[in-house]
Amino acid sequence: MWQGLKDKVRREHTLFDDEVRGWIGGYTRSGGNIFCGKGCRECCNLTVNCTFTEALCVAENLSESQAARAREHADLLRRHIHQATDLKTYLRLHRQQIGFCPFLEEDGSCGVYGERPFSCRSLLATKESRCGADFSSLSGEEKRAFIESLDPAVVAFPMHYVAASQERGQELEYHAVRRMKERLGFSLYGNLPFLVFLEGHLRLSTVMLDGYEATAMALERTGLLLPYLVTFDGL
Template identity: 30%
Template sequence: MTALGPLPPTAAVRLVKEAVQDAYADYGSEASRWLDGFTRQGGQVFCGAGCFGCCNMPIRLSLAEALIVRDALNAEKLAAVEAHARQVLANARTAPDEDVYVRRHRLEVGYCPLLDRATGQCSEYESRPTRCRDTFSAFPARYCTEGYWESLSPRDKRQYARDVARTPGTDGELHYIAPLEYLSEPVWEAAAGAMDRAFGLQVWGDFWVLVSLSARPDFMAAVEAGDGRAALKAAQAAGLSHPMILEIE
């Protein structure tokens, strides 16, 4: 494993980062307004400081977002992210299907290395990706932990379904607050558009894998040249490529 430090920003990198940061700000304002109305009408949000039941979930993001995280990390944290990325890769290579991949990610790959387990808070909260910004629960935190659903009896699962269906803010099937996920869609669109304009291609994939790749000069040089094939070869040479965790379009 090679621990790399942040790369000097280029005009293209600044363009994609600024587009996403502007979209983050817009989302934050929209989400705050929605939450104010939701709570005034009696809706409940159970997420809060120190709650990290969802911080061992797989996270998909754009390279544009990964660049924001990359530039917030020091060499030590970049090394920790890459170590995590290699566990993600090992899981992707051996998982027989997506369900097993997600379950093993949560139970075996484990919590994000940017999580401060002592406080239960993200150490890089300001640079966190979209999925970390728009995931909120209308049920207590225990419902977000891996294995809790499986521990419920058939009767409790039926009750869960009834409770979700009548809880404001859910999609009627899961306990997460759906409108906050819908409101974040412009962030994804901004990232896609910015990558197209700056790079002539789009890169999507696993959070920790893309942050690690974004710190590699050969990978970024290929991306900025719009050469998807060379970017894929650089990812393969780094041992950080698998169809489940890296998409270059």
């Protein structure tokens, strides 16, 4: 069952990458610039959410040291997540206390590049040195100058990321969620390193085959059904 879901999501990752390459080609020919490349890692300090199917694709290809880093990262999340009282504080907490994705390598490259989820593939920066910046730390004047420098026809305003790639990524991600629901009767979505940890720790993909109740019980019993890290949709 999972193999079919993983194969499909991998095909859609490839399709998406082709579409993004085409979009970037058109954008640069019209004079635009995209500031993403190997070693440019600042967006890897943001929270990364994905479908459980995508997390499984990452989990099955990890080295031992990557798996160990994912466990350490999940442990850090578990110890701090109670401080997040709403989405805004969760995002700030992640940036300031949790830090970079555990799959980021020392040279700034992505250690799971071929399997990275839609949320990573879809972030295209139209501004240099803005990814990972804490917008709330800017003065009013700096915020105004930044917003005025954005191209509202291209970006997911008021961010500097390309809107078209984010919307398409979300659309394909939604398809992956829907397929999981059709097969299992429920879906699981959440923080990438945490979902990878859950697979290693609980063999969650096997537990999920026993249904919604069994999965909910396994997560609750172990105290791992944590807000912002796991979104469990059983309806």
